[in-house]
Amino acid sequence: xxxxxxxxxxxxxxxxxxxxxxxxxxxxxxxxxxxxxxxxxxxxxxxxxxxxxxxxxxxxxxxxxxxxxxxxxxxxxxxxxxxxxxxxxxxxxxxxxxxxxxxxxxxxxxxxxxxxxxxxxxxxxxxxxxxxxxxxxxxxxxxxxxxxxxxxxxxxxxxxxxxxxxxxxxxxxxxxxxxxxxxxxxxxxxxxxxxxxxxxxxxxxxxxxxxxxxxxxxxxxxxxxxxxxxxxxxxxxxxxxxxxxxxxxxxxxxxxxxxxxxxxxxxxxxxxxxxxxxxxxxxxxxxxxxxxxxxxxxxxxxx
Numbered sequence: 001x002x003x004x005x006x007x008x009x010x011x012x013x014x015x016x017x018x019x020x021x022x023x024x025x026x027x028x029x030x031x032x033x034x035x036x037x038x039x040x041x042x043x044x045x046x047x048x049x050x051x052x053x054x055x056x057x058x059x060x061x062x063x064x065x066x067x068x069x070x071x072x073x074x075x076x077x078x079x080x081x082x083x084x085x086x087x088x089x090x091x092x093x094x095x096x097x098x099x100x101x102x103x104x105x106x107x108x109x110x111x112x113x114x115x116x117x118x119x120x121x122x123x124x125x126x127x128x129x130x131x132x133x134x135x136x137x138x139x140x141x142x143x144x145x146x147x148x149x150x151x152x153x154x155x156x157x158x159x160x161x162x163x164x165x166x167x168x169x170x171x172x173x174x175x176x177x178x179x180x181x182x183x184x185x186x187x188x189x190x191x192x193x194x195x196x197x198x199x200x201x202x203x204x205x206x207x208x209x210x211x212x213x214x215x216x217x218x219x220x221x222x223x224x225x226x227x228x229x230x231x232x233x234x235x236x237x238x239x240x241x242x243x244x245x246x247x248x249x250x251x252x253x254x255x256x257x258x259x260x261x262x263x264x265x266x267x268x269x270x271x272x273x274x275x276x277x278x279x280x281x282x283x284x285x286x287x288x289x290x291x292x293x294x295x296x297x298x299x300x301x302x303x
């Protein structure tokens with residue numbers, strides 16, 4: 001009885017330690033987000049004088065006022081980013097799954113050739129100039145929303161991850177039994193493979209969402225007007241403009257000689273941009289989180 005009691009106390013102590021450890025880790029993850037939000041609502045002068053604080057010493061909405069000066073452009077860029085993220089993530093997930101599933105089947109003819117093709121593109125590419133010319137001169141996608149979607153549709157690494165999941169998780173006997181029952185390859189893929197692959201689908205969908213939402217480079221390369229630029233590129237361009245004005249002595253002297261004054265926040269504006277830009281990712285993550293848990297659970301049960 002004493003041994004059982006000692007074992008119980010040892011287990012309880014270990015559980016308490018694990019709970020404390022995860023509480024500390026959670027605080028370390030949440031604290032930077034709280035700091036970013038606090039700084040975004042702080043006055044620039046107080047930040048320069050006293051540094052970053054977890055609470056606004058002098059409350060100010062100056063950063064958000066500057067950020068939302070052109071509210072219509074912000075709203076439009078937000079809509080562009082949402083459209084690109086939603087449509088791009090769905091199409092990308094569909095294409096990756098349609099390419100990865102045949103690669104996981106051992107009876108696929110020329111399977112190694114198709115696998116080498118996708119692996120080769122992960123290591124080598126044609127370069128920036130040919131890549132640009134294909135989308136602009138051949139596909140004619142310049143200044144269109146599709147130029148923000150197509151370049152990120154197929155990620156070779158995600159194809160390899162999903163192919164491995166299909167090959168190691170979906171039982172071959174289950175696919176063979178579906179074929180004996182008269183199910184076509186498409187029906188087997190939709191009715192059997194996809195429902196059993198929700199963990200990897202959710203994981204890659206989350207990665208696609210983050211990739212599309214955080215992308216600003218495609219807007220820089222393919223969009224020459226402000227009509228279809230993404231939110232991330234709009235904020236990036238705004239920040240560059242403010243940094244140029246505040247760091248260029250000739251511009252500052254010209255404005256001062258004309259009787260104007262410069263009062264542009266830099267640090268607080270960066271944090272305000274981060275708060276505005278992080279929203280959809282924070283909202284999307286809880287919907288995909290359970291699939292990470294299910295993936296870990298499946299692995300534990302199989303082990």
